[in-house]
Amino acid sequence: MSRTEPISRRERPSKPPLSRAAIVDAALSIIERDGADKLTMRRLAGELDTGPASLYVYVKNTTELNAQLIDRLLKELDLSWDGVEPWRERLRRVLSDYSALLTSRTELANAALLVWPDGANYLDLIELLVRLLLSGGVSEQTAARSVDLLLQHATASAVEWAGHARQDGQDLADLTATLASADEARHPNLARLGAAVFTDGGHDERGRWAIDTLLDGILARSE
Amino acid sequence: MSRTEPISRRERPSKPPLSRAAIVDAALSIIERDGADKLTMRRLAGELDTGPASLYVYVKNTTELNAQLIDRLLKELDLSWDGVEPWRERLRRVLSDYSALLTSRTELANAALLVWPDGANYLDLIELLVRLLLSGGVSEQTAARSVDLLLQHATASAVEWAGHARQDGQDLADLTATLASADEARHPNLARLGAAVFTDGGHDERGRWAIDTLLDGILARSE
DNA sequence: ACCTGAACACCGTTCAAGT
DNA sequence: ACCTGAACACCGTTCAAGT
Numbered sequence: 056m057s058r059t060e061p062i063s064r065r066e067r068p069s070k071p072p073l074s075r076a077a078i079v080d081a082a083l084s085i086i087e088r089d090g091a092d093k094l095t096m097r098r099l100a101g102e103l104d105t106g107p108a109s110l111y112v113y114v115k116n117t118t119e120l121n122a123q124l125i126d127r128l129l130k131e132l133d134l135s136w137d138g139v140e141p142w143r144e145r146l147r148r149v150l151s152d153y154s155a156l157l158t159s160r161t162e163l164a165n166a167a168l169l170v171w172p173d174g175a176n177y178l179d180l181i182e183l184l185v186r187l188l189l190s191g192g193v194s195e196q197t198a199a200r201s202v203d204l205l206l207q208h209a210t211a212s213a214v215e216w217a218g219h220a221r222q223d224g225q226d227l228a229d230l231t232a233t234l235a236s237a238d239e240a241r242h243p244n245l246a247r248l249g250a251a252v253f254t255d256g257g258h259d260e261r262g263r264w265a266i267d268t269l270l271d272g273i274l275a276r277s278e
Numbered sequence: 279m280s281r282t283e284p285i286s287r288r289e290r291p292s293k294p295p296l297s298r299a300a301i302v303d304a305a306l307s308i309i310e311r312d313g314a315d316k317l318t319m320r321r322l323a324g325e326l327d328t329g330p331a332s333l334y335v336y337v338k339n340t341t342e343l344n345a346q347l348i349d350r351l352l353k354e355l356d357l358s359w360d361g362v363e364p365w366r367e368r369l370r371r372v373l374s375d376y377s378a379l380l381t382s383r384t385e386l387a388n389a390a391l392l393v394w395p396d397g398a399n400y401l402d403l404i405e406l407l408v409r410l411l412l413s414g415g416v417s418e419q420t421a422a423r424s425v426d427l428l429l430q431h432a433t434a435s436a437v438e439w440a441g442h443a444r445q446d447g448q449d450l451a452d453l454t455a456t457l458a459s460a461d462e463a464r465h466p467n468l469a470r471l472g473a474a475v476f477t478d479g480g481h482d483e484r485g486r487w488a489i490d491t492l493l494d495g496i497l498a499r500s501e
Numbered sequence: 502a503c504c505t506g507a508a509c510a511c512c513g514t515t516c517a518a519g520t
Numbered sequence: 521a522c523c524t525g526a527a528c529a530c531c532g533t534t535c536a537a538g539t
Binding site: 169179185200208219242275 | 393394396397412422431442457464465478493494
């Protein structure tokens with residue numbers, strides 16, 4: 056008999072075999088195409104031409120998948136340092152790169168706060184942060200803790216920004232209205248400062264201010 | 279005919295009328311009884327003996343409900359200041375109270391990062407923070423921005439802690455294993471610091487360190 | 502006007518059964 | 521051994537219809 060493959064009946068001729076890597080790839084392309092909020096186990100299974108149960112052979116649960124995804128995304132970060140660019144500037148740059156990476160992927164940003172995204176690229180990022188801090192004269196113990204604080208800030212900023220951009224019904228107008236209604240007797244300081252509490256300066260400028268403030272605090276710990 | 283109420287047939291004799299306040303109350307009791315992760319629109323409707331559609335007469339969506347809930351929870355915070363307790367200590371205390379309030383309510387902690395929880399109690403909290411900062415000699419502009427940074431840190435810490443306590447399959451052991459596997463050539467600094475990056479010091483001590491670092495940074499901005 | 506049953510369009514995860 | 525159909529146990533939100 057001739058060796059015509061009976062499998063060749065299928066439309067998509069060679070459905071690639073499932074694997075952890077194939078799943079992460081498919082997840083990434085859903086995120087790029089439809090947005091991170093559209094990434095679900097069921098949709099991901101659909102993308103791979105199978106049922107959702109099949110994914111659970113390769114990933115334990117959604118949390119684990121997210122951790123994997125975050126690490127994969129981190130690969131896109133430039134983590135080099137020429138040693139010429141001042142360490143403080145390099146630190147600012149890598150943190151805002153990291154934030155930007157997550158801001159357009161709301162659900163992942165959220166996951167990044169909840170999971171410890173273990174993985175080689177995450178380690179690379181931490182390594183760079185530690186290296187920069189040490190070169191700035193920060194003590195080893197302080198550097199270790201600062202990494203946490205800096206990444207927490209960058210991640211939380213991404214979550215906030217992604218959330219506010221999404222605007223689930225809320226907007227800045229509501230907030231400034233609430234603030235304007237602040238009773239002068241009950242909130243004398245707020246009444247004086249007004250909307251500056253929330254809106255003073257642009258996003259970039261505030262981000263830069265925050266990182267500089269963090270760094271000043273960190274440097275103060277190292278004397 | 280006698281004026282026997284036909285309504286008295288019902289088991290729970292007087293189902294309270296729906297209202298925004300009643301909904302928030304019911305939501306709070308679900309959170310207290312079953313945990314914040316069990317709070318859903320459908321369950322909430324069940325608690326109030328009605329269908330989920332009825333809730334949408336009083337709240338726009340889940341996000342709005344969460345904002346409401348956070349403000350209500352904030353009412354439980356002690357926001358007084360005798361002016362005798364050093365401002366820095368008072369600030370530390372209110373921030374860790376706020377964190378603790380959210381840590382046991384995972385989903386709300388998450389929401390607190392995403393929504394601007396407008397409401398009277400939130401304003402009270404901000405007012406206290408501004409007041410403490412100003413009394414510490416911080417400039418008005420710096421105080422306004424610092425409030426953001428301090429609350430972001432406290433909220434993000436609550437989210438992280440709640441998440442790690444939940445342990446969706448991940449645990450510290452995984453992470454320290456990853457860290458131990460850090461290639462010495464690729465991650466010389468990490469290899470030297472080891473697990474200290476993640477585990478040095480207890481939760482409370484690290485929290486205190488972070489707030490002090492933040493405050494030192496803030497004070498450095500004000501000279 | 503105020504409320505809601507029922508439907509729409511989804512979820513994550515498990516498990517028994519198939520190859 | 522590896523994979524998956526089908527089911528379990530849910531979601532948030534809308535809308536046409538009822539009182």
